[in-house]
Amino acid sequence: MKALTFHGRGDIRCESVPDPKIEDPRDAIIKVTACAICGSDLHIFDGIVPEMHTGDVLGHETMGEVVEVGSESKKLKVGDRVVVPFTISCGECFFCQRGYFSACERTNRDHAKAEKLWGHSPAGLFGYSHLLGGYAGGQAEYLRVPHADVGPIKVPSQLRDDQLLFLSDIFPTGYMAAEFCDIKPGDVIAIWGCGPVGQFAIRSAFLLGAERVIAIDKAPERLSLAKAAGAETLDYSKVDVYEAIQSLTKGRGADACIDAVGTEPDPTASIDSMIDRAKVATFLGTDQPHVLRQAIHCCRNFGTVSIVGVYAGFLDKVPLGSAMNRGLTFRMAQTPVQRYLPRLLERIESGDIDPSFVVTHRGSLEDGPELYKTFRDRKDGCVKVVLTP
Structure with missing residues (x-):
């Protein structure tokens, strides 16, 4: 599949990477229909986020269609349209049970590195360094979603992707x-x-x-x-x-x-x-x-x-x-996105807010490297970029 990958400061590339696969029975695979470049991705682009490795797949604002589910992922089925929170959360630990999903105790595979820097580890995040789990991100054609019975929210068909995509991060934040x-x-x-x-x-x-x-x-x-x-x-x-x-x-x-x-x-x-x-x-x-x-x-x-x-x-x-x-x-805080999703989806459905107002630039994954520069440099009145794989 195609994905946007990190190759050092100022060097984002669109290239072929292996397709994601089910690795755990609670996983799901989604076909990405829309993803976005976040302001915090620019910190990666500028080279100030530690523990980024060459070839890491970027992106943590993602939505799409479920194309495969693990045997223990009971919440989703193939064909569901979902928005994926940027926080990866187990739903069972001390913090998840209290609604603090971004502090999940189980999902940061690199927790020892985080503990050394911060004292305690937060949750794993999509596409955001090997301080936070080293998970492949969603600026790609497909995304593996761990603990898919906890994170993604099913969304209605009558609303456009650009009205729903920002439930993944910036609207809850x-x-x-x-x-x-x-x-x-x-x-x-x-x-x-x-x-x-x-x-x-x-x-x-x-x-x-x-x-x-x-x-x-x-x-x-x-x-x-x-x-x-x-x-x-x-x-x-x-x-x-x-x-x-x-x-x-x-x-x-x-x-x-x-x-x-x-x-x-x-x-x-x-x-x-x-x-x-x-x-x-x-x-x-x-x-x-x-x-x-x-x-x-x-x-x-x-x-x-x-x-x-x-x-x-x-x-x-x-x-x-x-x-x-x-x-x-x-x-x-890093936003515990899951606790906000139902009420914010209701805000969108009721017409209180149309999140698409923020989109100024659109493109494909192939356009991604140049649009990173456009967003970083605020060229052409750029406020928010949405990519369609």
Whole structure:
């Protein structure tokens, strides 16, 4: 089959790889009908995700049709149309039983590596390094889905792929980011990053009752999408974000702040972001927490900082003193996608949201390597890429 594979920093290729096969009785094989390039895939493209091996198949936003099921996979049958969560979860362990599917104790085959870096291991993920299981991803013609009786959700035939595909990751992630804010009537939510996850966080904040959303970015097409959703927008290249939020909130600060950027902010955004980039480039640091620092300072006393942008290691000069002295709450996670799927599918079916709004670019797997560059460089107004194998 054809798949997009990793061959080093900036080198993604479309090439032939072996077809997946049933390896465990709970497996299923799906024929991929749509997949997407995620913002977190760009961290792989930029070479900052450790333990990527040459030839690894990428991708963790996938949907398709079931073509084979293992003997113990009772939930699915051949012909079912499904969306596959990016988190691989057993459904039986301590964390899965509590709904924390992204912390599954059994699915990270490389848990010892993760434990060495993070203390404890999260779940295995599709297409996201040998720190997280080394599983082949879904930017391919076919995908093996372990524990298929736990992960995939069957979806209705009357909705298009591009309305359903983002249930695999970015819609639940944006929704979780807003849910973490414990939104009350009248709340003002500030969101850094108007990429795909940020766009879903904006819309989810309004769905959950926010009165105002302040969206921060500099890309005109992303700010335009945010404004279309009802957000007030700030171009960080033109204003002092802290001073602007102080003004918009009468000096109190935002009730909650969402970091939907993570470890790769614009290095030209500020002096500290330039220093962060230099540290990473010279192996003096692992992450670039400029946005997190700013979100902490812009959050009101006893507010919440919600983190869904990806961080990998150790953060430097995070103002913990500000957070402690002012009573901030931090909430963050890789999204336990399965716990959100039924209610978010209902949101789509009822017309509360049409997730296809975020798609700007489409192509085949053969177009994938070039579209990775387009997405990374934000060329041609690129916000989200969907691929059809």
